[in-house]
Amino acid sequence: MIESLFAKQRQFFQSGKTLPIPFRIEALKQLKRSIKYHEEMLLEAMKADFNKGEPEAYLTEIGYVYNDINFTIKNLKEWAETERVKTPPTHIGSTSRIHKEPFGVTLIIAPWNYPFNLTVSPLIGALGAGNTAILKPSEHTPHVSRVISHIMALAFPEKHVASVEGGVETNQELLDLPFNYIFYTGSSHVGKIVMEKASQHLTPVTLELGGKSPAIVTRHADIKLAAKRIVWGKFLNAGQTCVAPDFVYVDSKVKERLVTHMKYYTRKFYEKDFNEGRYMSIVNRNHFDRIKELMQGDIVYGGRSLSNTLAIEPTIIDNADFDHPAMQEEIFGPILPVLEFNSLDKAVLDVRDLPDPLAFYIFTDKKTEAKHVVRAVPFGAGAINDTVFHLANPHLPFGGRGNSGMGNYHGKYSFDTFTHKKSVLDQTTCFDFPFRYPSSKLFSKFIKYIWK
Incomplete structure (x- = not known):
């Protein structure tokens, strides 16, 4: 089932349907609508899993996610714009740009301590960047995990976003697949396992771990x-x-x-x-x-x-x-x-x-x-x-270093995490300087001049 789901998401991503900015914004709006529909169920689930009261649940989980979605929708068009950057004099006649493109099929493995927030917040960045996503909420908060699955099923077709419940065996099955990006939040011990598994496919990872603060x-x-x-x-x-x-x-x-x-x-x-x-x-x-x-x-x-x-x-x-x-x-x-x-x-x-x-x-x-x-x-x-x-503060990147993790997210940094920055040099064909080529007598002098 998981392999089939992965194949569906890869095919959907390769269709290019997730790329247009209006599609991404609508996906985020649909996510918010589905959360609102399930809000009472979420509150009840948090109460059932670890007696989390409504004020704290709204402050640290639901309200936080709403704010994150709103901030991303407001700024997404600007974040996704192609950037024109400077070109040195040695490249006269050319222009340089950075294109923003999604990685592809992403995996988000969430912890139990903020089971809703830490599942959905990375998803907001993944969707904003134009990826598909498979979520793995924590088995230690089963009521919240079940509601997350309902939210995603209402908001998205599984070829776009899906939630997969299960224990350690499910994690292992997911980590055997060649995802394009993995986002993991949890312990340093499991983080090492995630990184080792990701290395087998050369999959980039973000690890949000912990430590004695x-x-x-x-x-x-x-x-x-x-x-x-x-x-x-x-x-x-x-x-x-x-x-x-x-x-x-x-x-x-x-x-x-x-x-x-x-x-x-x-x-x-x-x-x-x-x-x-x-x-x-x-x-x-x-x-x-x-x-x-x-x-x-x-x-x-x-x-x-x-x-x-x-x-x-x-x-x-x-x-x-x-x-x-x-x-x-x-x-x-x-x-x-x-x-x-x-x-x-x-x-x-x-x-x-x-x-x-x-x-x-x-x-x-x-x-x-x-x-x-x-x-x-x-x-x-x-x-x-x-x-x-x-x-x-969505303007501040959040993440660890060393034993506490690698990579960061929140606000624009979530978008950047799930985005590959593709550099493109656009060179003119109106002229061509001969001294850049080895056959030119000026080649050696040219190289020494520009690199000294």
């Missing part, structure tokens, strides 16, 4: 505001966010104040929801058990867990160090270790010793300090005096 708080920060924004970014989606601050590294002179404010805002934002069963659950039993094992040490807030609903209370662990169990892997749950430093330069070196994170956050009101740290630490994307919010 630090939040550094210096003595020059607005401590109360830093605490507020850190706990919001960390405990959003029950900590199951690839760019959530994975740990806090704070100057020892302000650590006690920071922890006090973090406890206050965690209680204010999440205590009632957790006590009344509205706080989002961990996606499955395995992740629930893994995260519980990390709740060790000086727990100054939280620490409760509900086995029957797979809910873990937002938890702050003070006085942690790099040997703490929660510092050995990406937490991907509502546990926040707090480490302290005495020297910012030493803190920067410590963070640099870790694998490159997907996100990085620095809290300081001293601009020179922020500039120095941002330049000194390698990371995918991040923010100064905020967390997570950079994802909502």
